[in-house]
Amino acid sequence: MAEMNPVKKVRRDIKHPWGKSAPLDNEYLTRQAECFSNGVKISLETKLGKIKLRNPVMVASGTFGYAEEFAELVDLKKLGAIVTKTITLNPRKGNLPPRIVETPCGILNAIGLENPGVEDFIQEKLLFLKKIGVPIIVSIGGDKIEEFVELTRRLSKEEGISGLELNISCPNVQQATSHKPQATSQKLIAQDEDATYELVKAVRENTNLTLIAKLSPNVTDIVTIAKSAVKGGSDALSLINTFSAMAIDIETRKPKLGNIIGGLSGPAIKPLALKTVWEVAQQIDIPIIGMGGRLFEKK
Amino acid sequence: MIIQILSKVISNTQIVENYFKMCLDAPAVAQKAEPGQFIYVHTSDGYQPLLRRAFSIHNIRREKRENREQMEILYKVRGEGTRILVEKKAGEKLDIIGPLGKGFTLYPLPSTLYPVLVGGGVGIAPLVFLAQNLAKNQKPKTKNRILVLIGAKTKKEILCKDEFERLGCEVKVATDDGSQSFKGKVTELLEEILAPSSKLQAPGRELKKPVTCSLQPVACIYACGPSPMLKEIAQLAQQYKIPCQVSLEERMACGVGACRGCVLKVVPPPPSPLLRSPQDFIYKRVCKDGPVFETGEIIWE
Secondary structure (H helix, E strand, O other): OOOOOOEEEEOOOOOEOOEOOOOOOHHHHHHHHHHHHOOOOOOOOEEEOOEEEOOOEEEOOOOOOOOHHHOOOOOHHHOOEEEOOOEOOOOEOOOOOOOEEEEOOEEEEOOOOOEOOHHHHHHHHHHHHHHHOOOEEEEEOOOOHHHHHHHHHHHHOOOOOOEEEEEOOOOOOOOOOOOOOOOOOOOOHHHOHHHHHHHHHHHHOOOOOEEEEEOOOOOOOHHHHHHHHHHHOOOEEEEOOOEEEEOEEOOOOEEOOOOOEEEEEOHHHHHHHHHHHHHHHOOOOOOEEEOOOOOOOOO | OOEEEEEEEEEEEEEEOOEEEEEEEOHHHHHHOOOOOEEEEEOOOOOOOOOOEEEEEEEEEEEOOOOEEEEEEEEEOOOHHHHHHHOOOOOOEEEEEEEEOEOOOOOOOOOOOEEEEEEEHHHHHHHHHHHHHHHHHOOHHHOOOOEEEEEEOOHHHOOOHHHHHHOOOEEEEEEOOOOOOEEOOHHHHHHHHHHHHOOOOOOOOOOOOOOOOOOOOEEEEEEEOOHHHHHHHHHHHHHOOOOEEEEOOOOOOOOOOOOOOOEEEEOOOOOOOOOOOOOOOEEEEOOOOOEEEEHHHEOOO
16 A cells, blocks of 8 residues: 555544543554454444444545545455545646655645546546445535535435545645645635534535544644534544645755645654544544544555 | 565666666566556655655566566666665565556557667666567567667766667667767757658758668657656657657656646647647646656646
8 A cells, every 4th residue: 555545543432541532543453453363353343423334444535536546456345434535516627746745754745636526526436436335435625615515415416425524624725716836825614613613514404424524733723623513513523634834945945846835744743643633532522533644554 | 457565676786886776576566567667666664755666667577497577677876765775685575566557558660660769867767678578569570670769978877778789679879978979968869860861850950960870760759768858859759740658757656546646737638629728738647647648748847
């Protein structure tokens, strides 16, 4: 598996020595797997809203495309659920290259939500996803609440979708009309508690699908935002999206990314992500999907 | 079929200063590989560097004793990943994924016309594998009519000349400093060869350095090297109306087309070429839709 795929793990209430709400870690899963191989049966089943997962290992949106890209490399059926790359109402070309920069133990990306738009997604990508046999969670994004609502209505009509992840936290989106590099960071929905509440609520009123709000770490107090999402009707939370960041080429004295700024992921951010998950888990009761810096490793 | 395996390093030797050849035992990958495809190598054992490194497949050879197909890569030491790779000893294991990407598509050629392979620097790497396949596919009558142009900075950095000659190719060399053969860029050498057999030579362009070459006229071009070189070759191909494919180099993340990190601007496909504005473009993924592209579709920056 390519290194850039963080693995999400769903938090469950496990009796850990360090407290009830400690997030699942690799060690714990390994121990479970050991018991499994010794003939002891342990259920890894997890629930996210209405979605039943055979195990709590998921892929983070944007790292796994629409799953078909990895079909030859990974047994897709082994995943607990698949979260797609973010879909928007209309197709998006994405940002100017370079879109990826390697940083110490991390990756800086500014893809800019390149995607074929919801109609092409349904006609081309969803057909493959439906056949895999694991719950499919479609990540959706947009500039306005109305776009999220329209996407929700459209996707709720389709069979084979178990849930929606609301990408209200992508740090790399510019205004959809311009295609110039632009450093001015607009405020994200996930950076405003009222906007978060309004959006989740509006989407909630339009679907019965499980809703997962994906939050940004680029805030002063993520707990406040998390509470707004819960109040709006989110069934679970994805924590976290990438950290807003940049890199400069010291030779050319120019930013390395075409978009100037991007989002940092990879092992470099794992301790930061973990702390966020822990912080939010103290305060809310809905499941948290932890992500950031998680890698698949083949032994 | 894409495969991820831990492959054994069979050898890792310096061929000239800064250039290394690594032979890997990965028969499953080697059997499926096509010229122009690449393998994606995890150079470190940890998180630094985090991303894999892409190397085009340089050569497939059959090891006689064990009757297994071995695969070679040719690389230049220039960064963090390749500096780690240099340290790998025979017997060590390397995590690789491959074969990846879309390689060269061989043009069907009439027997009177010949392909020319143009490689600049370490860009020569995939062309050896391509020449093997071209030689294999040629009819006995036209056998070994492949022209190879090698570009190097100096005499010392001329790569793979012997390999091509062993395959029966006609090899021409261009060195930047003139320390061997033609003095100048490999693109200039290409033009010297294209121009005499064509009426499409740019007006006012004088050819000062006559190059004798038994293989003329050229039917198609396959090239790999630094981007400015490929851009010039694309221009020549357009001017002389010769089909041309180039293998591009780009930093990648996932390597399988999922992340959309390594995109390239290309001309949108039909059906509406007339309605198309000159600014119109689409992005293609170098790792999945490439790394080999027809030069006609690339929008050069």
